[in-house]
Amino acid sequence: MNMTNNIIPLAFMAPGERGQIVEIRGGYGMAKRLYGMGLTPNSVIEVIVSNPAGPILVNVRGSRVAIGKGMAMKIFVRRI
């Protein structure tokens, strides 16, 4: 499997999966908010609960953050 195939939006990750954030494509404001909550490029996240249409719950830097579907589509993650 090559690298590009392994990079997917956070929204597509399944519970229990871990990944490293590669890129946040959400514009200035969204990135700023995510950084403060610990979601920066290279940070490792683990999906705790994911919902087909609702927010996704992740473990990032030891805290639990629920991220709406729309936003989770703009956070790109490499599975590890």
Place this chain on the structure above:
Amino acid sequence: MKAKVAFIGNPNVGKTELFNRFTGQHQHVGNWPGVTVEKKVGKCVCYGNELEIVDLPGTYSLTAYSIDELIARNFIIEEKPDVVVDIIDSTNLERNLYLTLSLLEMDANVVVALNMWDIARNKGMEIDVKKLEELLGVPVVTTVAITGEGIEKLKETIVKAIKGKRRKIEWSYGKDVEEVIKELQEIISKEEKFKDYPSRWLAIKIIEGDEEIIKKIEESKYKDELLKIASRIKDGETVIAERRYKIIGKIIEEVLKKEEEEWSFSDMLDHVFLHPIFGIPIFLALMYVAFQFTFSFSAPFSDMIDTFFSWLGEIAKNNISNAMMASFISDAVLAGVGSVLVFVPPIFSLFFALSLLENSGYLARAAVVMDRIMHKIGLHGKSIISMIMGFGCNIPGILAARTIENKRDRIITVMINPLMSCSARLPVYILLAGVIFKSSAMAGAAVFSMYLLGVGLAIIMAMIFRKFLFGGEPPTFIIELPRYMFPKISNAARDMWEKGKWFIIKAGTFIFLVAIIVWFLSSFPWEATHGGVYIENSYAALLGHAIEPALRPFGWRWQAGVALFFGFLAKEAIVGTFGALAGESASVAVATWFTPLTGFAYMAFVLIYFPCVATLIVMLREIGKKYTLITITYTISLAFIVAGLIELIGYAVGIT
């Protein structure tokens, strides 16, 4: 000595509890100038020093992105507090230290409070506090805000810090960034306009491309030079954020001796509470339990109070010889006090239940569970918190909408909040439903249906507002979920008292005043009414008859109209009005004024017809004149439509 102290910290770190510990009852709640963010200021005398403590909004960082963060940051830069107390969740140093580092870069005189120390201890975490002090260059105190542990030590440390100067420690952002920072600092030091700002902080902000700071830079003659140097770091904000976490990683490596990840239980619960299918039924079930608790638990207490004041009223009537005085004491004063106190039990129970939900960590989950639906109707998951708070009182509900960043989402959330059935309307439902329905199960269902009706209408109105007032841009949702905790009864009790106080004080005085006015309107002219016996000859009747034409189609009498009029002032006054108009116990009167159908429609009307005056005042401040006017208009029209529909449907299916 006098000193200015600021409290700052991430959300969910116990900042409010700590603030309450310090200031007790000496708090003043106002607004930050020019914006609608709440400003809490308190006073505390510590070791002979008079501290003025400002509670800054809870933030994760100090960017220019959100208004809360901007307020916090401008306060620190412009007001230069003597000490900034940074409250940290001991169990999550990594994320919390991000704010701490930002504060230190601003040259703030920081004292760190490692709060929730008990949880860290119980989890088996070992944090080297001395080492952390050494690495940060500022005093660090361990605290447990909810029990008061470490508070004295923190006070002592703050007082010492007022005079003390912290050791300045600079962490390296890496060679490339540090070079740029240095060059920027050199130019910054030449510019008179920047002399109020710490130069290193300003340099970092320029690299980050901070909107507010860039605006400032553009006023300077060095602007091109500065921006050119800063542009050497590509995507500066990401680089700075990432490296700041790297610095934190190094600090934690030295400080955190032993870490136990204790999320497994909490995560397990989240698999249940955030379940894609069961999440929503669980949410509804919990809400239902909370409300049943509110009604059934408090009912006997309310009955006792009611009986007691009726009895007292009888005694007063029989023992005071002057008829007008006797009527005043028993029908105005005692009836007024009674009608206030009767609602203390259910309202306090409600706040108790809400507090348990909040402190257990569930309320934040409710926002997550509901985001899917909220998103569909054009609202934000966080709107649900505002809506749930609205069940207690629309004022905190409207204030809770402040956590929503997007202005449009916030305005819609505020506009629909009056449809959330606040606890002041609860007395009206309890009175009406209790009288017009034979079985208590029916009455309970009728009361619960008011809450559902309100939510249903709120959803419809939200969709309408989203579509016709704002072109629907989809709201983004992100929220931190605190660890589930077994809620402490003592905390819930204190919360209940703090929040319930408004009812006794604000609503209480209001109801009492209204009760006296109503007594006057219904007993005068004294001769014509024979001392309040023939109310149909009173001023109140005049008023009721004036409103009656609009209400006649609904089968409501003029008494119902008078009550609605007084309900404009405060919805809880409706019950007081019924009581005063009936001259005895309100429930007896209501039984003769309403059928089950007209009574039920009246309940719906009371739910919708107008936000109370206090709510309007807050709303005006939060969303402005235009949207407040729209809210008044839509609520009045909607009330007539819904009540009419209920009666039409009722008659159609043969209910009267």
